Amino acid sequence: MDLSFTPEQERFRKEVRSYLDDLLHGEFAEIRGRGGPGDEHSCFEERLAWEQRLGADGWTCVGWPAEFGGRGLPLHQQVIYFEEYARAGGPGRLGHIGEGLIGPTLIHFGTPEQQRRFLPPIRLGQELWCQGYSEPNAGSDLANIQTRAELDGDRWVINGQKVWTSLATWAHWCFVLARTDRDAPKHRGISFLLVPMDAPGIEIRPIVQITGSSEFNEVFFSDTPTPADLVVGGVNNGWKVAMGLLAFERGASTLGQQFAFMREYREVLEACRRNGRAGDPAVRQRLAEMWSRLEIMRLNTLRMLTMADRPELSGPAYISKLYWASLHRDLGELAVDVLGPEAMIAASTPFEPTAAQRLFLYSRADTIYGGANQIQRNIIGERALGLPPEPKVNG
Template identity: 55%
Template structure:
């Protein structure tokens, strides 16, 4: 049965009340510390009513929504100012990866708990010496009897401090280099041999983490795809990362822009021109996302990341000298929304694949240009 915007809007209006009413607008990048436990409760409420994993096939617990229905859901969710989701990595990255590439046993074990928001996930890709260049991963894993034993370090791991599991890209073929010899492992976080150290950010908050694996273990059957074939699995996961949900993200961007326009001096011609340009660029982003139907993730990432970073800079110009004043630097709550936007959006063009990496992908995979020489 088709899902309509009015149905989604009505459900949100009826349920985002009472103990959940105060969650409106909370959470999101740079603000994941806001009412985390309450947002987790809200997301489990969504799950109980069938509103988590709406894009998943029905046979795997989802609603099997069409592209247009997914757009409607994400946009209406954002228009309702509903709180930022806490299980993005499980629902939108690992879940689709397991649906396409996991074994029947892996799907039966993990998908129901992701849909019910009973287990939270993080992503173990980047390392101190392998940021956007994942082919340089050095974290290793070796089979000992019936378990993988993992040693190494990951960094910039979002929400690792609250995660139950991590999907880890590790080198399982000794002596291998580059894309070869990597495996995609599912690793429990709450065990001896796993240490999580929060990274304090410019905003004073700590949603990114370092993760150290020192003899951590996971079952031999918890490798997605073939051992040594993890690169293809990891790339499949990244392809899901910037799908249709970015259209909901753009609703939030428009709200930020409209609020900033309301603060700006209407007599400042240069500032008004810059705000008008931002509005046009945002409309172009939406048109591109709808036209490509989420199939052009690198271009989409370049567009939104650069736009949002420029919006943060524009917010500082709108607020003038006041933008430089903070109460202290000990807590993210000391910053107002525009200061937090400016500081955290500096990372937009880096995390999830830097602008430089996105341009390489577009050049090589879309335009067919020669691969960049890598020493």
């Protein structure tokens, strides 16, 4: 198994590094490293300008096929791009839901009309998206959704509630899972609808998180209309589309995380040297263990690249979410332990968490969103190891 990059790929890395460094030490220096987990509310206008600059320069949607406006980069080069973006301290992407989730879904399942209408504004950073999946009683059991949509002439009329809707206050559009046939079996009768966020009958209620920010929201639909042709993949075929979208969520952009985590680790290491904790043998052991886990994460990423065309060797992909979520949570705990009492002090009034505090508080959610650790273990057991499925309890 070859774990190295070719000279051509390394030349591409230099091109990406030069482009990002020029912007992030120049015009966009003030937002370098901003807008990440727990900091999503910061610098919205500046990050929107960043999004649109990337789009104008052809550095969004790098993995999309060229016929849809992307660069059509192979997987290895996509990973290099996302690695360098994290290394450079690129700000949190406002367009990641459009680029990484709905965009590839429309490329795969959408009609030509839907592709022409929605893909260019996503690529250029002109329209932002949010995701209408989870509901109060439909999280891990997503097929339990109760939001419904009924066809009324040339439009769908939607009623229901979504929760944990990231970036809803800024989004122009939302893709919504809704039940369109209440008599169909649980995983059928669901449609995947595209809904403008300025449509009548939409109410957004921000949810204040433990970090003090409001990345996600509750969204209520009350007789909310959307055009009849904005159903993706066909009426009552939404479950297939929804699962396809979740597969895209595990795409190449997640493979650059190790660089972002390593940058956070180096900040912890610097704090440790500054406050004298580096001389504590127990702390040094934890630092060494964390470095080793980060290196394992990097090597597993490279293993996934070498196995991209061999699905029978997909073990590293199955363990990826469980591994990095637990690692990031532990890195947050290491950060506050290294800082000691300093980690308990607010940086300003009203409360504005420091980078270490955001890391500690937000990373608690890593083991829940996108598939809780318990769900990930079930997936590994059933799909990777072939173990019997968990017994289903009726009632």
